[in-house]
Amino acid sequence: MIDFEPSDEQALIVETVRSFAENELRPAARACDEGSQLDPGILEAAHELGLVANSLPEAFGGGGERSAVTGCLVAEELAWGDLSLALGILSPALLGLPLTDFGSEAQRASLLPAIAGDAYRPGSLALLEPRFDFDVYHPQASAKRDGDEYILEGTKCFVPWQEGLSSVLVVASEGDAPQAFLVPCDAAGLATEPESNMGLRALPTVELRLDGVRVPASARLGEGAGADLRQLVGRGRVALSSMAVGVARASYEIARDYAREREAFGAPIATKQAIAFKLADMATEIDGARLLTWEAAWLLDQGADVTREAALARQKTVQMALDVCDGAVQVLGGHGYIRDYLPEMHLRNARGFSSFEGLALV
Amino acid sequence: MPISFQLEDNTVLAKQHFNRVAREQMRPISRKYDEHEHELPTEWVDFWWKEGRKGAPGRIDGPNDGFVTVCVQAEELCWGDAALYLRMPTPALGGSAVGAAGTPEQKERFLSHFRADGHPIWGAMAITEPGAGSDSAAIETTADYDEATDEYVLNGTKIFCTAGEGASQVEGGFVVVWATVDKSAGRGGIKSFVVPARTPGMTLVGLEKKLGIRASDTATLRFEDCRVPAANLLGSARVSKKGGKKTGDKGFKGAMATFDASRPIVAAMAVGVGRAALDFVVEELGRQGVVIRYDAPRTSQTAIERDLMEMEAELQAARLLTWRAAKLISSGKPNNLEASMAKAKAGLAVTQITQKAVELLGPLGYSRKLLVEKWMRDAKINDICEGTQQINQLIIARRILDYPSSMLR
Numbered sequence: 001m002i003d004f005e006p007s008d009e010q011a012l013i014v015e016t017v018r019s020f021a022e023n024e025l026r027p028a029a030r031a032c033d034e035g036s037q038l039d040p041g042i043l044e045a046a047h048e049l050g051l052v053a054n055s056l057p058e059a060f061g062g063g064g065e066r067s068a069v070t071g072c073l074v075a076e077e078l079a080w081g082d083l084s085l086a087l088g089i090l091s092p093a094l095l096g097l098p099l100t101d102f103g104s105e106a107q108r109a110s111l112l113p114a115i116a117g118d119a120y121r122p123g124s125l126a127l128l129e130p131r132f133d134f135d136v137y138h139p140q141a142s143a144k145r146d147g148d149e150y151i152l153e154g155t156k157c158f159v160p161w162q163e164g165l166s167s168v169l170v171v172a173s174e175g176d177a178p179q180a181f182l183v184p185c186d187a188a189g190l191a192t193e194p195e196s197n198m199g200l201r202a203l204p205t206v207e208l209r210l211d212g213v214r215v216p217a218s219a220r221l222g223e224g225a226g227a228d229l230r231q232l233v234g235r236g237r238v239a240l241s242s243m244a245v246g247v248a249r250a251s252y253e254i255a256r257d258y259a260r261e262r263e264a265f266g267a268p269i270a271t272k273q274a275i276a277f278k279l280a281d282m283a284t285e286i287d288g289a290r291l292l293t294w295e296a297a298w299l300l301d302q303g304a305d306v307t308r309e310a311a312l313a314r315q316k317t318v319q320m321a322l323d324v325c326d327g328a329v330q331v332l333g334g335h336g337y338i339r340d341y342l343p344e345m346h347l348r349n350a351r352g353f354s355s356f357e358g359l360a361l362v
Numbered sequence: 363m364p365i366s367f368q369l370e371d372n373t374v375l376a377k378q379h380f381n382r383v384a385r386e387q388m389r390p391i392s393r394k395y396d397e398h399e400h401e402l403p404t405e406w407v408d409f410w411w412k413e414g415r416k417g418a419p420g421r422i423d424g425p426n427d428g429f430v431t432v433c434v435q436a437e438e439l440c441w442g443d444a445a446l447y448l449r450m451p452t453p454a455l456g457g458s459a460v461g462a463a464g465t466p467e468q469k470e471r472f473l474s475h476f477r478a479d480g481h482p483i484w485g486a487m488a489i490t491e492p493g494a495g496s497d498s499a500a501i502e503t504t505a506d507y508d509e510a511t512d513e514y515v516l517n518g519t520k521i522f523c524t525a526g527e528g529a530s531q532v533e534g535g536f537v538v539v540w541a542t543v544d545k546s547a548g549r550g551g552i553k554s555f556v557v558p559a560r561t562p563g564m565t566l567v568g569l570e571k572k573l574g575i576r577a578s579d580t581a582t583l584r585f586e587d588c589r590v591p592a593a594n595l596l597g598s599a600r601v602s603k604k605g606g607k608k609t610g611d612k613g614f615k616g617a618m619a620t621f622d623a624s625r626p627i628v629a630a631m632a633v634g635v636g637r638a639a640l641d642f643v644v645e646e647l648g649r650q651g652v653v654i655r656y657d658a659p660r661t662s663q664t665a666i667e668r669d670l671m672e673m674e675a676e677l678q679a680a681r682l683l684t685w686r687a688a689k690l691i692s693s694g695k696p697n698n699l700e701a702s703m704a705k706a707k708a709g710l711a712v713t714q715i716t717q718k719a720v721e722l723l724g725p726l727g728y729s730r731k732l733l734v735e736k737w738m739r740d741a742k743i744n745d746i747c748e749g750t751q752q753i754n755q756l757i758i759a760r761r762i763l764d765y766p767s768s769m770l771r
Contacts, residue, residue: 001363001366001368001370001425001427002366002367002368002369002370002373002427002430002685002689003363003364003365003366003689004365004685004686004689005363005365005693006364006365007363007364007365009364010364010365069364069365132661133659133661133662134659135658135659135662136659137657230657256762256763259763260763270759270763270765270770271765271769271770273755273756273759273770276755276756276759276763276770277752277755277756277759279759279762279763280706280755280756280758280759280762281706281755283703283758283762284683284703284706284707284758285707287683287686287700287703288679288680288682288683288703288707289679291679291682291683291686292675292678292679292682294365294367295367295678295682298365298366298367299367307656307657308656311656311657311671312656312671312674312675312678313675315671315672315675316675316676316679
């Protein structure tokens with residue numbers, strides 16, 4: 001039966017994550033953005049909630065509660081708190097979920113227990129490439145088989161690169177087929193250059209150059225056909241769509257509350273239709289975009305191919321988040337433009353969703 | 363129950379059934395009754411009375427999706443033709459009002475004919491007046507109680523009454539008329555009355571000529587000393603100075619609550635019209651070799667692909683907002699905010715989708731050889747009826763800001 005209400009269990013998770021986001025992420029958001037760094041204490045504290053571990057297989061120490069819909073609920077709440085911290089908190093999933101979905105038994109056994117373990121272990125997926133005509137399904141980075149090894153060549157960008165990262169999952173084309181390779185961060189021929197972006201300033205990312213990097217054949221994710229990039233991209237789009245909804249909701253709520261407080265001509269500006277109707281449209285668009293995203297996530301949980309639905313959810317949430325955050329800056333007027341308030345950061349972060357791929361997974 | 367997008371088998375059966383009805387019974391006469399504006403579409407009316415109202419055959423034991431199933435039915439039939447949908451012999455909005463505020467006796471008295479044999483009949487609701495549209499509380503039609511005969515005497519003029527011709531003229535049908543029993547009481551004085559068809563004093567003044575939904579009869583009705591028994595009053599006779607808020611009186615608030623149920627249906631109608639246009643464009647362009655590549659990088663997507671993807675995403679967002687509002691009704695939960703969100707979103711999205719459909723098809727889209735231009739004209743009503751875009755924005759805004767109507771007008 002069709003239903004738009006989270007189950008009791010899902011509602012409890014949402015409540016827990018929302019309160020964590022409100023009490024831990026939101027107060028730290030501005031300082032992290034200004035300082036261009038994530039707060040390690042918060043990452044550890046979030047790890048204790050078991051958000052990533054919960055979705056990993058029980059056989060490797062996880063909770064065995066995999067659900068893309070639940071993943072979306074979690075992603076939205078965290079991103080509502082702060083997008084950079086949310087991406088940091090969920091980064092172990094960038095390794096954990098592809099391993100779960102596509103990894104060989106040996107690959108899963110060697111890495112999943114640590115990801116599901118007591119200490120926070122950052123993860124990273126190198127998917128994007130620094131070209132305007134980048135095609136996520138056909139990366140230019142290449143992997144050539146050479147005996148028992150693969151040789152990786154190419155340049156990836158927007159690769160999360162936190163302290164403590166031990167290996168990165170690099171997507172490169174083996175012939176015509178994109179595959180994912182586990183590459184140790186200290187591999188010979190691998191060079192990084194820190195990036196600085198308009199938004200997501202707290203999340204450390206690098207441009208990753210692969211110059212004849214050799215990895216053993218066993219570093220390729222999965223056996224036989226390997227990784228299903230179509231599914232991986234879909235999972236990334238759904239996760240990021242939920243985060244776009246979270247960022248938009250955060251910005252909208254600030255604008256709504258500001259409009260109720262701020263007086264002009266003797267009355268709160270929210271009593272003016274020009275402001276009130278803008279807020280009404282923002283609220284409606286956020287809800288519509290969320291439902292589209294949930295539907296794509298639900299289809300993922302049914303095992304369906306979501307290429308179409310994830311593309312539509314992405315297209316919708318990218319524009320919605322930008323419009324809503326821009327609207328929030330506008331409602332706050334001059335106060336929206338200064339860094340005392342969060343909407344200017346939300347606007348910078350929201351614009352990124354048109355560029356981001358694979359920064360989060362469900 | 364967790365979040366789920368799984369429709370029950372019975373809903374899927376209903377969808378298939380009403381899609382077939384739309385395809386076989388509505389589409390073939392769609393253009394004819396767009397052009398013959400005030401003519402009764404007899405083949406459709408007769409079909410609905412004899413066959414259509416029985417619902418989907420072959421229903422299996424087990425649940426459906428409640429009000430979501432009702433929305434699915436509305437979407438399918440409006441995919442066929444929204445104007446013919448509004449012309450179906452049913453209790454329509456008048457029935458919703460009786461269902462929401464009527465006593466069991468009133469429900470039996472006014473609605474049982476719609477389940478009986480005999481000739482096709484219609485129900486309707488008359489709210490709008492020449493001087494009062496969205497501001498329903500400003501209506502001027504009066505209802506004076508005559509103690510001697512235990513009757514109410516109605517005087518005034520109602521416009522934009524959907525199905526008003528059938529409901530006022532064909533024996534067995536009825537019009538639910540909003541009128542004030544006490545102008546000084548404002549909203550608290552507004553009550554609704556069931557006026558049976560052909561009641562003396564109720565006159566059909568004329569039918570509107572419209573941009574679209576031309577097969578739907580939009581009537582002007584005049585009430586001159588039109589007498590109805592006091593037993594035809596829906597809800598309590600008590601006049602509340604507080605608009606019924608504290609007394610639990612279902613008067614004005616009860617009448618407004620009808621909209622919480624009707625707005626999701628109007629939204630579903632909109633989605634049906636929008637889908638008709640989008641399906642047609644996708645099929646037609648597909649024939650000419652244009653296929654949407656959902657997996658193409660943006661730099662290689664064509665402008666048409668981008669347009670089509672945006673239309674698909676907007677239509678689905680509107681549909682899901684509609685189903686959410688409908689689901690709340692089935693769950694017995696308040697849906698005032700969600701119903702207005704669905705209606706505001708669907709009305710505007712579908713207006714834009716159908717306009718874009720005409721554009722994408724070029725001269726073909728503009729031609730009356732195809733139905734696309736008709737769908738564009740039909741779609742626009744959904745941005746206006748049951749509360750305009752702006753009225754629904756107002757309702758949403760009051761809800762999200764937690765403002766009473768006095769704070770945000």
